[in-house]
Amino acid sequence: MRTCLIVDDSSVVRKVARRILEDLDYSVDEAEDGQEAIDKCRQQMPDTILLDWNMPIMSGLEFLKLLRAYVGGEKPRVIYCTVENDIGAIALALKAGADDYMMKPFDRAILEAKFDLAENAAA
Template sequence: MKSCLIVDDSSVVRKVARRILEDLDYVVEEAEDGQEAYDKCRQEMPDAILLDWNMPIMSGLEFLKLLRAYVGGEKPRVVYCTIENEVGHIAMALKAGANDYMFKPFDRALLEAKFEEAA
């Protein structure tokens, strides 16, 4: 069974994403910010990560750069999830190592499409 770490400071977003990903047979963990996510990845690297852009303590971009530099951190499929629709933000995320991106608010069909291709 594949694992996914949902990293978002919104408990509502985490709850909605968890339900959808569990329906896709992912084992789901959650983190409220980039630092908590990085700590969890150092304990056990997930197969996939749904990553928010804007969070307290450590942003999604900072987390992504640390993750990709960490031993084994190149393995997870990272889908960047943001309300920011500026091309520059998307380019920064992809350059830092995101595999894909999607915009909030997302729906079940979009999230399933992004993660079914990884399953």
């Protein structure tokens, strides 16, 4: 079964994304900040990571840089999720190793489309 780690400080975002991804047959785990996420990745690397930009303790960008430097951290497909409509922030995320991005708020169709792309890229 495909795995996804949802990294977001909003419990509502995590709950909505979890429901959609479980419907798409993903095994889902959650982290509410980048530090918790890196700890979980060290235990078991997911196939895909849905990553928030703005979080306490460790931002999404800091997490992404650590992940990509970690042995095995090049493997997960990372979909960066942000409310920022800042092209510069998106460019930073892509340069740091994000595979794709999407804007919040998202709906089922947007999330499904991003994860269909992730699944096809992994195949």
